[in-house]
Amino acid sequence: MLEINNLHVKLEEEDKVILKGVTLSIKPGSVHAIMGPNGSGKSTLSYVLSGKGGYEVTEGSASLEGAELLEMEPEERAAAGLFLAFQYPVEIPGVGNMTFLRTAVNAQRKARGEDELSAGDFLKIVRTKAKALKIDADMMKRPVNVGFSGGEKKRNEILQMAMLEPKMCILDETDSGLDVDAMKLVSEGVNALRDAGRSFLVITHYQRLLDHIKPDFVHIMADGRIVKTGGPELALEVEKNGYADLLAEVV
Amino acid sequence: MAQLQAKQDALALRIAGLDLPRAGWSAPARADALTRLSAMGLPSKRDEYWRYTDPTSLTAVAPTVAAPFAYSDEKMVFTDIDRLRLVFVDGVFDADASDDPVLAGVEITRLSASGDLHWARDLYGVLETRGQTPVQRPLAAMNTAFATDGVMIRATGKAAKPVYLVYLHKSNTSDVILHHCIKIEAGAELTILENGPAAARLNKVMEVEVAEGGKFHHIRTQGRDHERRAVTHIFARLAANALFKSFTLTANGHLTRNEAIIEFAGDDAVAHVAGAAVGDGAFHHDDTVFVTHDAERCESRQVFKKVLKNGAIGVFQGKILVKAGAQKTDGYQISQALMLDGDSQFLAKPELEIYADDVVCSHGSTSGAIDEAALFYLQSRGVPKRAAQSLLVLAFLAEAIAEIEDTSLADDIRIRMENWLTRHEGK
Numbered sequence: 001m002l003e004i005n006n007l008h009v010k011l012e013e014e015d016k017v018i019l020k021g022v023t024l025s026i027k028p029g030s031v032h033a034i035m036g037p038n039g040s041g042k043s044t045l046s047y048v049l050s051g052k053g054g055y056e057v058t059e060g061s062a063s064l065e066g067a068e069l070l071e072m073e074p075e076e077r078a079a080a081g082l083f084l085a086f087q088y089p090v091e092i093p094g095v096g097n098m099t100f101l102r103t104a105v106n107a108q109r110k111a112r113g114e115d116e117l118s119a120g121d122f123l124k125i126v127r128t129k130a131k132a133l134k135i136d137a138d139m140m141k142r143p144v145n146v147g148f149s150g151g152e153k154k155r156n157e158i159l160q161m162a163m164l165e166p167k168m169c170i171l172d173e174t175d176s177g178l179d180v181d182a183m184k185l186v187s188e189g190v191n192a193l194r195d196a197g198r199s200f201l202v203i204t205h206y207q208r209l210l211d212h213i214k215p216d217f218v219h220i221m222a223d224g225r226i227v228k229t230g231g232p233e234l235a236l237e238v239e240k241n242g243y244a245d246l247l248a249e250v251v
Numbered sequence: 252m253a254q255l256q257a258k259q260d261a262l263a264l265r266i267a268g269l270d271l272p273r274a275g276w277s278a279p280a281r282a283d284a285l286t287r288l289s290a291m292g293l294p295s296k297r298d299e300y301w302r303y304t305d306p307t308s309l310t311a312v313a314p315t316v317a318a319p320f321a322y323s324d325e326k327m328v329f330t331d332i333d334r335l336r337l338v339f340v341d342g343v344f345d346a347d348a349s350d351d352p353v354l355a356g357v358e359i360t361r362l363s364a365s366g367d368l369h370w371a372r373d374l375y376g377v378l379e380t381r382g383q384t385p386v387q388r389p390l391a392a393m394n395t396a397f398a399t400d401g402v403m404i405r406a407t408g409k410a411a412k413p414v415y416l417v418y419l420h421k422s423n424t425s426d427v428i429l430h431h432c433i434k435i436e437a438g439a440e441l442t443i444l445e446n447g448p449a450a451a452r453l454n455k456v457m458e459v460e461v462a463e464g465g466k467f468h469h470i471r472t473q474g475r476d477h478e479r480r481a482v483t484h485i486f487a488r489l490a491a492n493a494l495f496k497s498f499t500l501t502a503n504g505h506l507t508r509n510e511a512i513i514e515f516a517g518d519d520a521v522a523h524v525a526g527a528a529v530g531d532g533a534f535h536h537d538d539t540v541f542v543t544h545d546a547e548r549c550e551s552r553q554v555f556k557k558v559l560k561n562g563a564i565g566v567f568q569g570k571i572l573v574k575a576g577a578q579k580t581d582g583y584q585i586s587q588a589l590m591l592d593g594d595s596q597f598l599a600k601p602e603l604e605i606y607a608d609d610v611v612c613s614h615g616s617t618s619g620a621i622d623e624a625a626l627f628y629l630q631s632r633g634v635p636k637r638a639a640q641s642l643l644v645l646a647f648l649a650e651a652i653a654e655i656e657d658t659s660l661a662d663d664i665r666i667r668m669e670n671w672l673t674r675h676e677g678k
Contacts, residue, residue, distance in 0.1 A: 050631050053623070078633035090628040094646025100629075103642065108633035143646075160632060 001199040002026040002049075002168050007060035009041075009048050018044045020224035021060065026168070029196040033210055034203045035235060036221035037243045042203045043087060045221075046172045050084040051077050064168055078104075079111035081167030085157040085174050092144040097156070100144045101126060105163055129162045133189050150177035151185075158189040169193070170201045175209040187212030207239035222247055258292025262389075264312050265293060269397045276367045280376035284395035287380070291389045300386055303566040303598040304508055304537040309390060309482050314426040314452030317478035317505070325670055327417075328472050328663055329444050334415040335359075337402060341420060341450050342427030344400055348417075356408025357441065362401040362430060371403040374432045378458040378486035382512040386541065391484040391510075394456040398430030401456075405434040406441040406465070413442035413468075418449030420476055425450035431457045435465035435493070442657070443467070448474030448504065453481040461493035463517060469497040470660050472667065473504055477533070480506040485524075491517030491546070498655050500664055501528040501536055502671045508537040515542075515549040515577070525554040525654035529668065530563030530595075531675045537566035538586070544577040544607075553584040556651045558644055559595035560675070570602040573610050582612035589647045590620055591640075641672040 002024070009019035018041045026032050036042050048055050049062055051074035062069045064080055072080065092100065106116040117125070130140060133155045145153050154174055161169055171190070175183055190200070190213050202213055210218070210232060218234040219226045220243070228234065228246060238246065271281055293310040294301050308315050337359075338348040344361060352359035360368060362375075376395040382388060404414060416431075427450035435441055439462075449455065461467050473481065481504065487495050501507050511524045528536040542551045557565035567586035588597030597618040605612060621643055629639035645668060652668075655661040 052627050052631075073636065074627060074630035075633050075635045075639075078631055084631055086628070086631075090622075090624045092622075092625045092628065092643070092646060094649040095642055100632075100642075103638070104629070104632035104634055107635060107638065111633065111635075164632065 001028045002062070002064055002201070004062045005060055007048070007062060008058045009044060009055050010058055012054050012056045018224055019048070022224070022226055024219065024226060026199045026201060028199055030216045031194070031200040031202065031213065033215040033218045033235060034201065034221050034226075035205065035218065035238055040221045041224045042221055043172055046084055046170045046203060049170060050074060050082060075107065075111070078164070078166070079108045083161050083164055083166035083169045085161060085169065085171045087172040087176060089145050089153040089157055091146045093146050095144050097142055097144050098126070098140045101160060101163055104160065108164060126163060130159055132192070133159050133162075134185060135159055151179065151182035154178055154182065154186050155189070158186055162189065162193060167197065168199050168201070170203070172203045173205065174202070175204055175206060183209065184212060207235040210235045220246060254295070254297060255292055258295055259289065261293045261295070261310055262288065265310060266393070266397065271396060275365065276372045277362065277375050280372070281396045284376050284379070284392045287383065288389055288392040288396055291387050291392065293393075294389050300539070300568070303568070303600070304506070304535065306390070308480050308506060309452070309454070309508070314424060314450070315478070315480060316423050317451035317476065317480065318423050319420045320448070320474065320476040322475070328446050328667055329415055329660070332413065332444070332659065332663070334413045334444060336415045336417060338417045338419065339400070339429065339449065341422045341425035342399060342429055354414065355411055356406060356439065357410045357414065358405040358407070359414065360403045362398060362403060368403055370405055370434050371432050374434055374458055374460055375430070378460065378488055379456060379484070381488070381514065382484070382486045382541075388484060388510065390454055390482050391456050391486070394428050394430055394454050394484070398428045398456070401430040401432070403432045404441070404443070405436065406439040407436045409440040410442065413444045415444040415446070418445070418447030418453070418474070420448040420450055420474065420479060423451055426452045428454045430455070433457065433459045433467065435459070435461040435467050437462040438464045440466040441468070443469050445469070445471040446474065448476040448479040449481070451479055453479070453483070455481070455483045457483075457485045459485065459487040459495065461487065461489045461495055463490040464492045465490070466494040467496070468656060470655055470664070471498070472500040472502075472664070473507060475503050477503045478505050480504070482508045484510045484512065487511070487513045487522065488516050489514070489520040489522060491519055493517065493520040495520075495522040496654060496656065497524045498651070498664070499526040500667060501526065502667065503530070503534065504536070505533055506535045508539065510539045511541070513542045513551065515544050515546045515551070518547045519549065520546065521550045523552040523554070523654050525552070525651045526556070527648045527651040527668065528557040528565060529671050530557070530559050530565065532561040532563060534559070534563040535566070536564070538569070540569040542571050542582065544571070544573040544580045544582065546577060548579040549577070550581040551583070552654070553586070554651045554654055555586040556648050557588045557597060558591065558647065559588055559597065560591035562594040564595065565597045567599045567601070567616065569600070569614070570604065571612055571614070573605040573607050573612065575606040577607045578609045580607060580610040580612065582610065584614035585650070586616045587647070588618040589644060590618060637676050641669065641676070644672055645669065
């Protein structure tokens with residue numbers, strides 16, 4: 001599904017190298033988690049994959065189902081099936097949440113050569129999916145993420161994911177700022193989307209999220225590289241001992 | 252003194268070829284306006300009030316040649332709305348193209364019509380005169396003196412449909428002075444729609460008197476001509492519990508100066524004046540607003556949004572004056588510019604002058620670029636960059652468009668904005 005090969009990335013504006021050779025292969029239907037200390041490059045990886053400006057790829061490649069990701073515009077990556085659930089979802093005053101969702105869904109359908117959803121069909125689908133995430137009609141009417149609580153913003157991200165039905169979902173610290181109940185709700189939303197054709201890359205600081213979204217693989221990222229890969233037990237080890245021991249072992 | 256002399260000399264040249272009507276009910280007001288105008292002279296770019304907008308092309312003897320714009324790709328605004336249509340072509344009333352001016356609860360006459368019009372005589376030039384202090388507005392006085400036509404509309408009940416004034420521009424040297432008077436009697440309600448560039452050069456005044464509990468709605472678009480120049484004034488006076496709402500959309504036009512001078516004379520009245528302006532290239536747009544609170548518990552809102560690119564210039568001069576005793580005034584003013592590139596300019600002068608001690612007044616002015624974070628967020632959801640930009644521009648304008656109460660009129664305006672954005676994408 002997603003193949004990242006020896007990816008090197010620096011900041012465009014300054015000579016700061018952030019990713020120093022990331023290699024990662026994600027098969028269809030699998031769930032990978034990336035953990036790592038602050039500043040290790042986890043969020044940068046998610047931004048570079050989804051096409052955010054301000055970064056320069058100096059070496060390496062990334063492809064989604066064989067298509068070169070790094071050459072595409074962000075919207076093309078989305079239409080190809082990539083989705084990033086933001087760590088900090090952006091507030092867009094003046095754009096209604098429902099309008100935003102419908103515009104996004106139909107833009108992707110159009111890019112893929114499919115017919116746009118009618119207003120009625122769209123509404124039916126969005127209502128069902130919003131209900132499962134406890135997103136009420138009022139939240140759909142409000143401007144995108146404006147005045148939403150931390151939990152509401154993250155639920156809104158998962159709703160977008162559910163509506164857009166991407167193949168490759170990247171969740172960037174989706175658990176940050178969530179209370180226990182909200183985390184459960186969000187995890188249920190994610191788990192409902194798990195299937196043989198859809199893969200996940202879950203970026204998190206805490207093992208707790210991985211109790212809810214069970215990964216097949218756990219990677220530890222440090223200083224711009226993946227330094228260790230294992231099963232779910234690796235996350236437990238981090239939770240118990242922190243990163244210091246692990247990193248000392250690697251170096 | 253030398254400067255005043257120069258302004259008076261400029262005036263003498265400007266009005267040498269104009270005809271001052273000496274008969275009819277408006278004659279005394281016109282003579283008075285000429286006297287006042289002669290004392291002021293024409294505005295010059297050295298005047299503080301014209302600091303950001305050069306009035307030279309508005310005061311020159313002859314108008315700058317301006318080619319009319321030919322509509323071909325979209326229906327004219329307000330086409331699908333049930334309305335009473337009155338058409339002016341280069342400032343000349345076109346009876347054949349207009350509807351019969353008959354509407355229940357509304358009296359419609361023209362300025363140039365013969366016979367006496369008592370209510371209009373009490374309004375014509377009266378609010379304009381009041382609006383000359385504390386700031387001089389010579390172009391409005393010139394309008395009162397020399398206006399060739401206009402409509403006199405008096406609403407005595409709730410009008411069944413809007414009165415729609417269409418200003419077609421056909422001659423590339425037309426120079427037009429129009430003066431309208433609108434009287435909303437107690438408890439009456441009327442919507443005025445205006446559309447079109449009117450002329451190569453337009454000087455238009457609208458005086459609006461809203462009596463107790465009356466409601467006045469005004470939605471205006473200034474056409475799609477690129478080369479036309481216009482100076483417009485709205486003078487409004489509101490009695491107790493009156494409502495005044497005015498929205499203007501300006502897309503294109505070489506030079507536009509829209510002034511709104513609003514006075515609260517009775518308690519508990521509401522006045523909202525809003526504008527959305529979108530300019531690409533040779534576009535200079537100036538909103539100059541003066542709101543005077545001289546009564547208690549009145550609410551005023553000024554909401555002005557400008558989208559600028561390729562060297563377009565936006566100006567906002569907005570003032571809220573709260574007189575002593577105008578307690579519990581609620582005044583709000585926001586002016587914002589969205590710059591789509593680094594070449595454009597936004598010049599803003601927000602002012603508050605408050606002499607009452609129990610009021611709420613707020614104002615803000617910002618200029619900035621498209622929010623890159625929001626743009627990326629939309630793109631990451633699959634919305635193509637240009638569409639995402641348009642969505643964000645419309646979102647930026649939303650607060651101004653939200654000032655239009657009627658949803659079908661607001662939708663019509665929104666579609667104009669979308670079309671403009673599509674036409675000007677990526678240029």
